[in-house]
Amino acid sequence: MRVEKDIIVLRPDGLHARPAAELVKQMKQYESNIHIIYKDTKIDGKSIIQLMKLSVKQGEMLKVEIEGDDADEVAAAIERFLSSE
Template sequence: MIEKEITVTIENGLHARPAADFVKKVNQYKSKVELMIGDRRINAKSILQLMSVAIMEGQTIKVMTDGEDEKDALAFIDSFLQSGKES
């Protein structure tokens, strides 16, 4: 398992369109991917759970990945939350 705190710099946070793009890509990884937002732990592969926490620009969240491609999943998430796209 890998954990990392990431400050979201994607403009306007994870509103509907970037959240959908994020979930679509995260679901391609085999690893379990969870986010801690405050005291809430959510499944990052669920659009409903992701939208329920309203991740905003400037917010710091903890990302936890666990599985065979956990490093790749974390690298994608780190890049996406800071730019809005995969680098």
């Protein structure tokens, strides 16, 4: 299964080092391959090294590409995480 989705970051703290660490911990629990695309850069959603350089402010948009049996769950989890206020 493959899911592609645009997600707007709603959390007031955006996505930087600390939330990135929380997100990576969640993503590692899933089977799917997860990629996040931001400003023409595609990163592995399970890599803290790659995620921690993302500095995404509230209101900006990311694209996620997820491939795997639990892709729907992953998409929902990412959306929930990035939307939390």
